[in-house]
Amino acid sequence: MAKLNDQTLEHVAQRFKILGEPMRLRLLACLQQGERCVQDLVSETGAGQANVSKHLSLMISHGILGRRKEGLHVYYFIADDSVYDLCDLVCESIAEKAEGVQRLFSQAGG
Incomplete structure (x- = not known):
């Protein structure tokens, strides 16, 4: 990251900001199973x-999601699969830290 210019760093920070909202992560989790219309996402x-x-509109404007229209419905889909790679990395890191804390508590109590 040291070689990134200020403008690129702004874009990276914006991506993290977008993914830092729990509702957006819920929507991404729903869309991981396949495209959905708004009514489906509201229900889920x-x-x-x-x-x-x-x-959805915010994630579309930043290239994370795409949409297609079919009749009266608009279907949303993941346009940038790299968001799942990033989320997987973060989840794995959290799980590893939690396991380490659990081991410490187990050793202290044992």
């Missing part, structure tokens, strides 16, 4: 339609 997340639409 329990969030309101306006809230879901706002998050």
Whole structure:
């Protein structure tokens, strides 16, 4: 990262900011199973339609999601699969840290 210019660093920070919202991560988890329309995402997340639409629109504008129209419905899909690689890395790191803490507690109690 040391070789990245300020503009590129801004783009990287923006991507992290977008992925730093739990509702957006929920939506990405739903879309990992395949494309969905807003009504499906509202049902699966329990969030309101306006809230879901706002998050979808933001992720589309940053190239994370894409959409296609079929009749009266608009279907959303993952346009940048790298978001799952990033999420997997973070989840693995959290799991490893949690296992380390658990081992410490087990050793202290044993």
